[in-house]
Amino acid sequence: MAVFEHKYKPYTGELTPVWSRFMVLPRYAYQEIFKSKLFLALFISSFVYPLASMLIVYLHHNETALQMLRLPIADVIPINLDFFYYFVVVQNTFGFFITMLIGPILVAQDVNNNGLALYLCRPFSRLEYILGKMTTLFLLLSLITWIPGIMLIMLQGYLEGAGWLINNIRILWATILGSILWVFVLVLISQAISAWIKWRIAATGALIAIFFIPNAIAAIIQEIFETKWGYILSTRSIMRTILADLFAHPTRIEIPVWSAWIAILFICAFCFLLLFNKVKAYEIVQ
Amino acid sequence: MQPIIDLDNLSVKLGKREILKNLQVGLNGRAIGLLGPNGAGKTTLIHTLLGFYPPSQGTARIFGQDIRTAPKKIRSLIGYMPERDSFIAEMSCVHFVRMMGELSGLPSDIALERAHEALFFVGLGEARYRSIETYSLGMKQLAKLAQAIVHGPKLLILDEPTNGLDPPTRQRMLKLIREIRDTNQVHILLSSHLLRDVEECCEEILILKEGQVAVYCDLEAERKANRKFLELETQGNNLVFAQAAAQLGCEYALVGERRVKLILQNEVEVSDLYRIALENQIQIRRLNFKRDSLEDIFLKAME
Numbered sequence: 001m002a003v004f005e006h007k008y009k010p011y012t013g014e015l016t017p018v019w020s021r022f023m024v025l026p027r028y029a030y031q032e033i034f035k036s037k038l039f040l041a042l043f044i045s046s047f048v049y050p051l052a053s054m055l056i057v058y059l060h061h062n063e064t065a066l067q068m069l070r071l072p073i074a075d076v077i078p079i080n081l082d083f084f085y086y087f088v089v090v091q092n093t094f095g096f097f098i099t100m101l102i103g104p105i106l107v108a109q110d111v112n113n114n115g116l117a118l119y120l121c122r123p124f125s126r127l128e129y130i131l132g133k134m135t136t137l138f139l140l141l142s143l144i145t146w147i148p149g150i151m152l153i154m155l156q157g158y159l160e161g162a163g164w165l166i167n168n169i170r171i172l173w174a175t176i177l178g179s180i181l182w183v184f185v186l187v188l189i190s191q192a193i194s195a196w197i198k199w200r201i202a203a204t205g206a207l208i209a210i211f212f213i214p215n216a217i218a219a220i221i222q223e224i225f226e227t228k229w230g231y232i233l234s235t236r237s238i239m240r241t242i243l244a245d246l247f248a249h250p251t252r253i254e255i256p257v258w259s260a261w262i263a264i265l266f267i268c269a270f271c272f273l274l275l276f277n278k279v280k281a282y283e284i285v286q
Numbered sequence: 287m288q289p290i291i292d293l294d295n296l297s298v299k300l301g302k303r304e305i306l307k308n309l310q311v312g313l314n315g316r317a318i319g320l321l322g323p324n325g326a327g328k329t330t331l332i333h334t335l336l337g338f339y340p341p342s343q344g345t346a347r348i349f350g351q352d353i354r355t356a357p358k359k360i361r362s363l364i365g366y367m368p369e370r371d372s373f374i375a376e377m378s379c380v381h382f383v384r385m386m387g388e389l390s391g392l393p394s395d396i397a398l399e400r401a402h403e404a405l406f407f408v409g410l411g412e413a414r415y416r417s418i419e420t421y422s423l424g425m426k427q428l429a430k431l432a433q434a435i436v437h438g439p440k441l442l443i444l445d446e447p448t449n450g451l452d453p454p455t456r457q458r459m460l461k462l463i464r465e466i467r468d469t470n471q472v473h474i475l476l477s478s479h480l481l482r483d484v485e486e487c488c489e490e491i492l493i494l495k496e497g498q499v500a501v502y503c504d505l506e507a508e509r510k511a512n513r514k515f516l517e518l519e520t521q522g523n524n525l526v527f528a529q530a531a532a533q534l535g536c537e538y539a540l541v542g543e544r545r546v547k548l549i550l551q552n553e554v555e556v557s558d559l560y561r562i563a564l565e566n567q568i569q570i571r572r573l574n575f576k577r578d579s580l581e582d583i584f585l586k587a588m589e
Contacts, residue, residue, distance in 0.1 A: 008407060010471045011400065011438030015391035018358070024388045032376050114372040118433065121336050121366035122389045123358040281338040 021124060025132030026139060029106065033140075039101050043144070046094035050148035053087055054155055061159040079156055084171045085247035088149060092182045092239075095141045096211070102140070103190025104203030106133050107279070112198050117281040126279045130191070130272075137187045146179035174246035182239055185264060188271035189235070195278035211236050228254045238263050288350050289314050290441065290473045291335065295344030298327075298334050305330040307497045308344065313475075315504070317467045319484030320477040321584060322494035328477045329369060331494065332443055335475075336366060348441060362391065365439030367430045369446040369477075373418040380405060380414040383432050390437035397436070404432040408462060424455035431462065435472075442466065443475045448483050456483075463487045485580040493587045500587035508583065514550035515582070516575060517541075518559070522568035530562040539585070544571075547582065 033039055059065055059073050066073060077083065110116050119129050153172050157165035165172065190207055197203040214234035221230030231237040232255055241260040244251035289312030298306040306327045322328050333339050335346055337357035346353045348360045374382050380401050387397030405414040408428040413421070418429055427447060434442060444463065448456045464487055467474050478484050484491060485505070493501040520527055521544070528538040528546050537549040548559075556573070563570050 008435060008466045008469050008471070009403075009438065010440070010469075011392065011396075013396060014393065015362075016388070016393055018391070021389055021391065024385060028374075028377070028381065028385050031381070109375040113375050114368070114370045115374045117338075117366075117368045117370075118372050118374070118386060119389060120338065121361060121364065121368070122386070122437075123362040123391065124389050125358070281336070282333060 018123065022128040022132035022135065025129070026136040029133075029136040033102055033136075036101075039098070042094070042097055042101060043140075046091070046098065046144040047148070049087070049090045049094075050144075050152060053083075053152050056083075057152065057156045057159065079160075081168075081171060081174075081247050082249065084149070084153070084175055085243070085249045087152060088145070088175055088178045088182075088243065088247070091145045091148065092179065092243075095145050095183060095186055098140060098144070099137065099186045099190045100204055100207055103137055103186070104194050104197070104200050104207060106136060107191055107194040107275070108198050108200065108203060111195060111278070116279060120281040126276065129279055130275055133191055134187050137190065138183060141183040141186065142180075145183055146176050149175040149179055170246075170248075174243075178243045178246050181242065181264070185235065185239065185268060188268050188275070192271040192274040192278075195275050231255050232259060232263050235264075235267060238267075287314065289347075290349065291318070291475065292347040292350075293331075293344075294346060296331075296334070296341055296346050297343035298330055298339055299342040300330070300339065304342070305497050306334065309346075309497075309499055310344075311492065311499050311502045313490065313492060313502075315473070315488070315490030316470065317463075317474040317476060317488040317490070319488035319491040319505070319580075320475060320494070321479070321481070321484055321491055321580075322500070323588065324479065325496075326494040327497040328494055329445060330497075332366075332445055332475070332477060335443070336361060336364065363440045365434035365437065365442045365472075367434040367442070367444045367447055369449060371423075371426060372430065373426065375419065377418065378415050379410060379418050379421070379429050379432075382418055382429065383436050386433040387436040392437055400436050400438075401432070404436045405429075407435070408432045409458065423450050424452065427451060427455070427459060428462075431459070435466065439472060441473045441475065443477075445477045446479070447476065448478065448480060460486050481580045481584055491580065491583070493584060495587060501583060503583065505580065505583075514575070516548040516550060516556075516559075516573060518546045518548065518570055518574075519544055519572035520546060520563070520568050521571055522566070524568070526566050527563060527568045530566055531559060534558060534562070539582075 056073065056077055057079060059069070059071070060079055110119070116129070120126065150172070153165070153175060189210060193203050193206050193210075197206055215236055218230035218234050218237060222228055237255070238260045240251060241255055241257060242264065243249070245257045291313040293309040293311050296306055296309040297304060309331070320328050320331065330339065334341060335348060335353060337353055337360065341354065349363055351360045353360060374385065377385070383401035383404055384397045387400055388394055392400060402414065405411055408431050410425060410428050410432065413425060418426060421429060427449070431444075431447065434444070447463065448459050451459060460483060463474060463476065466472055467487065474487070476484060476487055489506050490504050491501065492499065524540060524544060524546050528540060531548055532538055534554050535551040536554060539547040541547060560570060
């Protein structure tokens, strides 16, 4: 089937490993995603805070620079649990904005164009499709959340000495767990929305609503019934509770941490079921 | 010989409706036409072969692989051109076909090479860098064919490939299908409600009616069979004439008020027909020997 021959010829060569094929989806998705200037601007700006944090860590360990700048940086911004907590919060917020931008279209554009049948008529399962789509977002969000988080901790550990990392191992796993959990929740919720809501603006609106409206409802419940259990409805509050617990950070939301973990696992399972139910080659009309 | 597609008591239920009912047939041809009126279960059968719908009873085997136990293996052998408009948004055609090749297991560089080749083969070479969203309906059909053949499947399933095409594009599509068939490297399952498309491309036909096998036959063998088909145009009561012919042992079908189709038995001569026409005071205005067309086979199956 050479171009000049214009003839059909079967393929008898080597095939790629089956397990690696889900990575085809992110590769092609990135080609389209990085064409967007808005995304690119947001993506680049999400590295500003990690770079600034690394600069702060560097300045903490550079007496000469501190003397030259005459900045009491060690007093103003101490490198402790809170420093890394706010780092995770800021980067997770950027993660939310990036998800708002690209999450709603990932599955929706295949559903809208009847593209799912084209994927699933190949040796490519529904799970692999979902994994591929989730990986697209997961890798992007990882680049701005837990990966720079680890780099920041490693830099601090390197400059402070190996003992610091051992003494503050909680910071390492709190950063990794807090970021990955948030990324995972964002990916699952946005992909479930993307599968069910075809219109991009409506899907983005739904994503924002899911993260903000339950907070208002919880506040109303608290006012009326004088209970904080309403916050169990809010993904944002649940995540804040978990993150605060991981970093031993005080929080005004007082739902038990165990209930927050159960709620987040329930949300993840529910979103996955929604997504899995919708990713089909064809809808069966009963 | 092992059938290419072996339907073994296959039944499929969608919700509470039984769409396919106990299909039992082995398909062997290089190009198999899948025919049937709307709602007969053609597309459901294709989707079941692709593993989109689970069988409620029985099973099917493609190249000996069971659709229940080896759906991925089967799909690696199949190229599928869906009936509906299907593509990946915001992607040039060459990228789309390349991606489909990669998802089928082709290495990236080979997928790109074969995507170019497939697009030149179907006649979209000059338009391959355009986004599919800008394509006309005919071009989209050709792009769907390109993605179905890019990985060099052993079985090509085409669901209504000429749907909505203008006559020149339809002819082009049929020519491509025949070219693919004539390579002898791939089997084709062509689903269509257009009898001429199937007649032009297929050697075997499977006709479904209400989810059951109505006819499965070798079209070539049917054509070559030594059966005498006659088409007559008459003036007078053609039902009386047809019934008189039936008494001679002929099978008949009335086509409108003036036309009768007959299958002559060996012992019946044309002169016998003139005799019974005279006896019943009917004029035979025209008499043509006619091969058993696919249309006849189809209409008989639908009776």
